[in-house]
Amino acid sequence: MIYPVLLCGGSGTRLWPLSRKSHPKQFVKLMGEQSLFQSSALRLSGPGFGAPSVVTGSDFRFMVVEQLAVVKIAPRDILIEPSARNTAAAICAAAVALEAKDGESLMLVAPSDHVISDADGFRATVQAAAPAALDGQIVTFGIRPDRAETGYGWLELTSKPSDDFAPVAQPLSSFVEKPNAKAAEALLEGGMHLWNAGIFLFSTATILKAFEQHAPETLSGVRAACANAEADLGFTRLAAEPWSRLEDISIDYAVMERAPNLSVVPYGGTWSDLGDWQAIWREGDADETGVVTSGPSTALDCKNTLLQATSETQELVAMGLEDIIAVAMPDAVLVAHKDRAQDVKIAVNKLKEKGSSQAETLPRDYRPWGWYESIALGTRFQVKRIVVNPGAALSLQSHNHRSEHWIVVEGTAKVKIDDEVKTVTENQSVYIPLGAVHRMENPGKLPLTLIEVQTGSYFGEDDIIRYEDVYARGQGAKG
Numbered sequence: 409m410i411y412p413v414l415l416c417g418g419s420g421t422r423l424w425p426l427s428r429k430s431h432p433k434q435f436v437k438l439m440g441e442q443s444l445f446q447s448s449a450l451r452l453s454g455p456g457f458g459a460p461s462v463v464t465g466s467d468f469r470f471m472v473v474e475q476l477a478v479v480k481i482a483p484r485d486i487l488i489e490p491s492a493r494n495t496a497a498a499i500c501a502a503a504v505a506l507e508a509k510d511g512e513s514l515m516l517v518a519p520s521d522h523v524i525s526d527a528d529g530f531r532a533t534v535q536a537a538a539p540a541a542l543d544g545q546i547v548t549f550g551i552r553p554d555r556a557e558t559g560y561g562w563l564e565l566t567s568k569p570s571d572d573f574a575p576v577a578q579p580l581s582s583f584v585e586k587p588n589a590k591a592a593e594a595l596l597e598g599g600m601h602l603w604n605a606g607i608f609l610f611s612t613a614t615i616l617k618a619f620e621q622h623a624p625e626t627l628s629g630v631r632a633a634c635a636n637a638e639a640d641l642g643f644t645r646l647a648a649e650p651w652s653r654l655e656d657i658s659i660d661y662a663v664m665e666r667a668p669n670l671s672v673v674p675y676g677g678t679w680s681d682l683g684d685w686q687a688i689w690r691e692g693d694a695d696e697t698g699v700v701t702s703g704p705s706t707a708l709d710c711k712n713t714l715l716q717a718t719s720e721t722q723e724l725v726a727m728g729l730e731d732i733i734a735v736a737m738p739d740a741v742l743v744a745h746k747d748r749a750q751d752v753k754i755a756v757n758k759l760k761e762k763g764s765s766q767a768e769t770l771p772r773d774y775r776p777w778g779w780y781e782s783i784a785l786g787t788r789f790q791v792k793r794i795v796v797n798p799g800a801a802l803s804l805q806s807h808n809h810r811s812e813h814w815i816v817v818e819g820t821a822k823v824k825i826d827d828e829v830k831t832v833t834e835n836q837s838v839y840i841p842l843g844a845v846h847r848m849e850n851p852g853k854l855p856l857t858l859i860e861v862q863t864g865s866y867f868g869e870d871d872i873i874r875y876e877d878v879y880a881r882g883q884g885a886k887g
Contacts, residue, residue: 411513412452412460413502416445416520417492421753422684425740429768434521435471445520446479451527459484463498469643470776490648496662497654500619500630507612514541517608526677536575537609537673545671547609550602551679556592559683561604563672568599573676580670623662629654641880685733686749689714740766776879777802790867796856801849803877810864812840819856822849
């Protein structure tokens with residue numbers, strides 16, 4: 409049995425403005441009807457694969473559960489990182505937790521934001537790599553390159569792969585850092601290098617021994633964080649104090665570049681990490697002029713261009729563009745040359761320096777119970793649209809600085825205001841005075857949509873006194 413471990417703690421800043429810290433790319437439906445995270449979980453399921461473990465941050469824990477439930481996958485474990493410490497700590501924690509629960513096991517570590525169109529072919533490649541992993545090898549998967557890519561690391565082989573790229577393990581010669589354009593051309597021409605997908609297969613005993621030899625401080629800190637972890641609504645919260653002392657380092661630097669027992673298995677199918685907007689254009693359904701459009705967008709006399717519009721109330725129109733990326737959202741617009749796709753993170757850093765909320769926060773704010781978005785904001789009022797998932801409930805709460813008026817426009821709400829409980833249906837409304845203790849629930853089987861009108865002197869999400877919460881969030885948590 410192979411146990412998948414899905415890593416989903418990244419922020420995906422190169423896909424700004426669609427991917428932001430509050431809702432990163434792995435949870436976004438970038439390619440089809442499923443998010444990248446859902447597609448990754450489905451790809452690593454089926455005969456021979458156990459239930460996945462997930463390593464993520466606290467802000468995304470309910471999103472993980474909800475998205476897995478939609479695709480009918482029950483996770484084996486969801487480990488909550490107290491803070492981001494890169495892939496070495498995350499993988500080490502997954503290995504420690506898996507071995508403690510199941511003894512020595514094979515684990516397949518994969519990012520949750522990649523696109524692999526041939527799921528069956530990839531699963532077969534993983535199964536073909538299993539004997540090498542069982543034999544004590546740390547197996548990484550190399551992707552057949554089709555261009556001189558400078559945005560990926562590369563893997564140097566000891567011998568050329570077969571013409572049909574049969575998934576046969578061979579010793580890995582070395583890792584190659586992201587090359588410049590000239591070096592990438594040489595790597596492609598030589599035929600002795602593959603792209604580094606950052607996907608690994610090994611036994612828990614093998615990887616823990618590698619940490620003991622090459623990164624003992626990481627192993628001891630992770631063991632302490634796991635030993636003092638707390639169960640929380642089905643999640644495993646790793647202990648914050650030992651975790652905070654861990655080095656922020658990738659698995660490549662901490663272990664892989666030092667380990668002598670590395671093997672690589674070639675994968676000849678299509679793969680993309682969707683790391684920037686150029687990759688989105690490349691994977692899209694282009695017309696005869698190389699134009700890829702998404703959402704309400706129109707291209708006139710354009711060539712090799714990506715147009716992505718996200719709002720049905722906003723039309724994106726481009727004229728005479730070539731090699732351009734244009735992404736329009738209600739609160740932010742990106743226009744860039746395709747050659748600058750890797751530099752979008754620089755723009756995000758500039759926005760952070762300016763204090764722009766758009767740098768990290770989407771206009772739609774996701775919560776364990778659903779989501780909300782601000783429609784209008786003034787000095788003494790704010791209007792929100794709120795959607796509550798079937799069976800979900802907001803916390804029992806009150807506010808010190810605002811009163812609220814809820815108008816149900818779709819579905820049915822069960823509302824508690826102090827000691828009174830009432831049912832509010834479509835076209836009905838209810839008023840919550842300042843200071844009243846209140847809660848809203850969706851007792852139905854369809855989403856509940858309402859318009860909330862707030863009036864008062866302050867509308868920040870920290871103006872919440874929380875009394876009860878089915879999601880076990882403390883004071884200061886949002887929503």
